[in-house]
Amino acid sequence: MKRAISSFILRLFGWTVVVDVPDYPKCVICVAPHTSNWDFFIGKLAYLSIGRYAGFMMKKEWFFPPLGSLLKSMGGVPVSRDRHTDMVSQLVEIFKSRKRFSIAITPEATRKANADWKKGFYYIARDAEVPIVLAYIDYKDKEVGIKKVFMPTGDVEKDMRMIKSYYKSFHARRPENFVTGL
Incomplete structure (x- = not known):
């Protein structure tokens, strides 16, 4: 039911979803560009529309009652911006x-x-030894895409340049707020 409703809402607003990668049992989904709160809703609807479920990280300030319970039920993981927390280790576990x-x-x-x-x-x-799925939300073409998978090589700088380069051609809701630094 969630799948059908999500697909309907996206089509109603002119969005398409293109998926060329398998449904990995475990993966990190890298989503860019991110310049608007609408990215969350469009991305969540897109993923549900293809019958997949993913959690998401969001700053802990959004997890206040009753919104916090709703976000957690949708897969939300509160993130503290305090440097003393080790979110990487927690998620790897x-x-x-x-x-x-x-x-x-x-x-x-x-x-x-x-x-x-x-x-x-x-x-x-x-x-965690899991793939990174590169997902994008392109407002110019009204397309959400999941087309590329990447396994980290260990060369962080080289890999980050490749990842950022992949996203250069996509159009954010607020283009002035999307930069890759390349």
């Missing part, structure tokens, strides 16, 4: 303890322009 777990992460970590993408998603995938 979740990956190791479950047969099936996927989490969507926006490496820009903000809706403002940020060329210094966070690398936590990369380290989580590397340490």
